[in-house]
Amino acid sequence: MIDNNQLLRFTTAGSVDDGKSTLIGRLLYDSKSIFEDQLASIENTSKKKGHDGVDLALFTDGLRDEREQGITIDVAYRYFTTPKRKFIIADTPGHIQYTRNMVTGASTANVATILIDARHGVIEQTKRHAFIASLLQIPHIIVCVNKMDLVDFSEEVFNKIVAEFEKISSKMLVKDVRFIPMSALLGDNVVNRSENMPWYLGAPMLHTLETMHIGSDTNKVDARFPVQTVIRPQSDSHRDYRGYAGRVASGIFRVGDEVTIMPSGFTSKIKTIDLHDESLEEAHAPMSVSITLEDDIDISRGDMIVRSNNKPDASQDIEVMLCWLNNNPARPRAKYTIKHTSNDQKAMIKEVVYKIDINTLERVNDDSLNMNDICKVKIRTTKPLMIDSYRENRTTGSVILVDDATNETVAAGMIV
Numbered sequence: 001m002i003d004n005n006q007l008l009r010f011t012t013a014g015s016v017d018d019g020k021s022t023l024i025g026r027l028l029y030d031s032k033s034i035f036e037d038q039l040a041s042i043e044n045t046s047k048k049k050g051h052d053g054v055d056l057a058l059f060t061d062g063l064r065d066e067r068e069q070g071i072t073i074d075v076a077y078r079y080f081t082t083p084k085r086k087f088i089i090a091d092t093p094g095h096i097q098y099t100r101n102m103v104t105g106a107s108t109a110n111v112a113t114i115l116i117d118a119r120h121g122v123i124e125q126t127k128r129h130a131f132i133a134s135l136l137q138i139p140h141i142i143v144c145v146n147k148m149d150l151v152d153f154s155e156e157v158f159n160k161i162v163a164e165f166e167k168i169s170s171k172m173l174v175k176d177v178r179f180i181p182m183s184a185l186l187g188d189n190v191v192n193r194s195e196n197m198p199w200y201l202g203a204p205m206l207h208t209l210e211t212m213h214i215g216s217d218t219n220k221v222d223a224r225f226p227v228q229t230v231i232r233p234q235s236d237s238h239r240d241y242r243g244y245a246g247r248v249a250s251g252i253f254r255v256g257d258e259v260t261i262m263p264s265g266f267t268s269k270i271k272t273i274d275l276h277d278e279s280l281e282e283a284h285a286p287m288s289v290s291i292t293l294e295d296d297i298d299i300s301r302g303d304m305i306v307r308s309n310n311k312p313d314a315s316q317d318i319e320v321m322l323c324w325l326n327n328n329p330a331r332p333r334a335k336y337t338i339k340h341t342s343n344d345q346k347a348m349i350k351e352v353v354y355k356i357d358i359n360t361l362e363r364v365n366d367d368s369l370n371m372n373d374i375c376k377v378k379i380r381t382t383k384p385l386m387i388d389s390y391r392e393n394r395t396t397g398s399v400i401l402v403d404d405a406t407n408e409t410v411a412a413g414m415i416v
Contacts, residue, residue: 008214010142011090011106013133014115015125019146023115023184023205024078024091025056030191031206033080056184075105084210099358099372100325102132103412107398110214111140113205118151118181122164124359130165131361134172135321135374135414137391139217141169141177142208149183153196173391180205218285219393223251223259224312224386225305226341226396231290243274243290244299249341249395251307253291254282260308261299262386267308268295285395302343304386312396314384319353320399320413321390322369322377328410330369336401336410340385347401351378369411376416390414 012020028034039054046055076091090105106112112133116126133141143165151157158181169177180189181200188194189204203211231243253259257270273280274290283289291305299305306312324330330349338347352367355375369375379399390397401411 006214007086007088008111008209008212009088009090009109010111010113010209011092011102011109011138012113012115013092013102013106013129014144014146015117015120015123018115018117019184020091020115022056023113023144023146023182023190024089025054026184026187026190027089027206028078028080029054029056030187031080031082033082075101082206082210087209099128099132099374100323102129103136103323103374104325106133106136106138107412109136109138110217111142111209111212112138113142113144115144115146116161116165118145118147118154118157118161121161122168126165127168127361128358130168130172130174131358132374134169134174137173137394137414139175139214140212141174142205143177143179144184144205145179145181146184148181148188148197149186153181153188153194155197155199158200178202178208180208219250219395220284221251222310222312222388222393222396223253223257223307224249224341224388224393224396225253225291226343226386227299227301227303227305228342229301230299241292242296243292244305245288245290246342247288248283248285250285250393251310252282252284253305255280258308259293259305260311261297262304262306262311263314263384264297264299264303266295266297268293268297270294304341304343306386312386312388314386316381316384317350318379318381318385318387318399319416320377320379321416322349322375322401322411322413324369324371324373324375324411326403326408326410327371329371330410335404337404338379338381338385338399338401340387340399341396343385345381345383345385347379347381349377350380353377377413379413387415389416 014020043054078089080087092102092105114129145158145161162179181197182189188196191206193204225248226246227244228246231245233241255270260267271292271294273283333348336347338345353376354363355366357364388396397415399413400409403410
């Protein structure tokens with residue numbers, strides 16, 4: 001059964017002019033998720049541009065530069081709800097120079113929708129986006145073969161593209177790939193089934209998104225609770241209350257569980273789990289709760305409460321797949337602040353192991369780090385971080401680097 005309040009985040013990726021913005025516009029338009037004043041404004045803009053109907057791409061191309069150039073530059077977030085589910089869409093750019101925008105837009109997604117122009121088939125950019133989706137461990141991929149109206153809704157063309165994509169996805173760590181032939185411009189197989197493609201027996205895109213099972217996407221095995229703050233109310237009704245507040249990163253915590261506090265290694269049992277004025281028997285990701293323990297242990301922000309029989313690695317030397325986000329290149333042996341869950345430490349990039357050529361997806365020996373580069377690096381931190389691999393746990397397996405001098409986020413990384 002699908003939880004009606006369940007939130008699904010999906011990201012769109014594809015080459016320039018594959019119709020990403022048009023697809024999202026069609027999704028919002030046909031599912032009646034657009035306000036009347038928005039619709040009126042876009043109808044006016046479409047008329048000024050000389051279009052016969054509504055230019056659906058204008059629903060997402062919010063920046064003036066994007067509207068003038070007819071391309072997507074930054075990540076545009078759109079929210080909509082159907083009776084079955086809530087959605088957040090991250091419309092990410094297709095250009096190579098905006099690789100960092102795709103990485104940030106896709107980092108929290110449950111589903112990646114990769115658009116392919118039916119006339120051009122699988123191109124370099126498709127491989128690049130599939131690689132980034134697999135690198136970010138996005139659990140589900142929907143391959144939207146768009147512009148089917150321009151190839152006479154040919155089943156043969158669709159099957160050929162499916163075979164081509166399966167050849168590359170078989171080498172990547174993607175569990176669930178689905179293919180939908182569509183025409184975003186005409187609305188075929190986006191919200192409503194297409195009458196032009198009776199040979200396609202699958203569901204249209206919206207139905208696929210509404211019914212996709214995402215409950216098992218979060219890690220329910222490894223219980224991790226990074227402490228964000230300590231609550232000491234000092235009120236008459238809570239005189240001795242000492243609660244550790246934070247967000248459950250993964251797994252399930254229950255009252256009575258034996259837990260270990262990292263990095264100190266002290267053990268205790270969970271006394272209560274509190275949410276506002278309510279006491280809970282258990283808490284799971286991504287709930288924000290306050291936990292009290294039976295023993296009085298010195299715990300502060302950055303510590304992690306975990307199950308005693310299932311601990312993360314505590315390490316100062318970590319290997320990370322890093323995407324460099326900053327306009328300025330990395331400085332050799334510079335000090336950065338590394339942010340991991342609620343833990344901030346000083347860190348240094350010790351070594352660039354290899355860089356990935358984003359065009360050929362091959363490994364390259366090059367120790368420079370420039371904007372949009374994706375590379376494997378070794379990082380040394382001043383104190384241990386409690387880490388899991390990103391493949392097992394997207395929350396405790398991810399880090400960001402902040403430049404101390406400018407306070408800018410310069411890189412995002414996935415722990416290997």
